[in-house]
Amino acid sequence: MKADALRGHLDPMILAVVETEPLHGYAIMEALLERSGGELDLPTGTLYPALRRLERAGYLASEWSTVGGRKRRTYQLTSAGTKMLASGKQEWVTFRAVVEGVLRPGQA
Amino acid sequence: MKADALRGHLDPMILAVVETEPLHGYAIMEALLERSGGELDLPTGTLYPALRRLERAGYLASEWSTVGGRKRRTYQLTSAGTKMLASGKQEWVTFRAVVEGVLRPGQA
DNA sequence: GGATATGAGTAGACTGGCTACATGAAGGCG
């Protein structure tokens, strides 16, 4: 899967994995990997800046903790993030319809 | 629909509309607009550079003609373009599975 | 002692879609 393909689709995916429970960065990486069936193996240079961006934008809130001698920054959805996730899901549906309307998969 | 979302997905869409018949740039724009239900209204600053890029890459071949006093550059798929389109469609299926696996739409 | 897993982060490159602009002909309208 090409890197560019993710553009603009990563944000809702990140928000989605912290929807049900707050997670720290490393756990978010693992959750994305697991939910995508091993396809979405984000480099840290992508994930961490993305998380900070989403926090700056007000969609995530973070909190430091120490577990087993290691520092974690745990992120949770804000109410703005919840709304953003909902609209992101809606946009995905639109986007999918556009692409498939043009590609017409399964058609000559 | 955000602009970034298109990143990496535009190329197969362009190839798809010239799959059945060669078209010139302006007609490609209209075809994309029509097939997407009015959602995909590409600026010329996006489409024309993309076409040249795809031609440079060997996926499209172009030919000039004059119709009604206006010059047209008509593009058609090369055999490499046909293969590229096929793999692009396959990549789309994968990408869709990844996004939906993470987003889990219609699920809590 | 060394490798691996956990955990967070930055600097800088790359790239493709965008805005804004330039050019020109055909055709309709008042």
Place this chain on the structure above:
DNA sequence: CGCCTTCATGTAGCCAGTCTACTCATATCC
């Protein structure tokens, strides 16, 4: 005639997000 809209192609330069490559630090297992 002058003006606008549509058709038609194109470039220059901006911008933002993902990437590569790196740093730093602890815990655990061999």
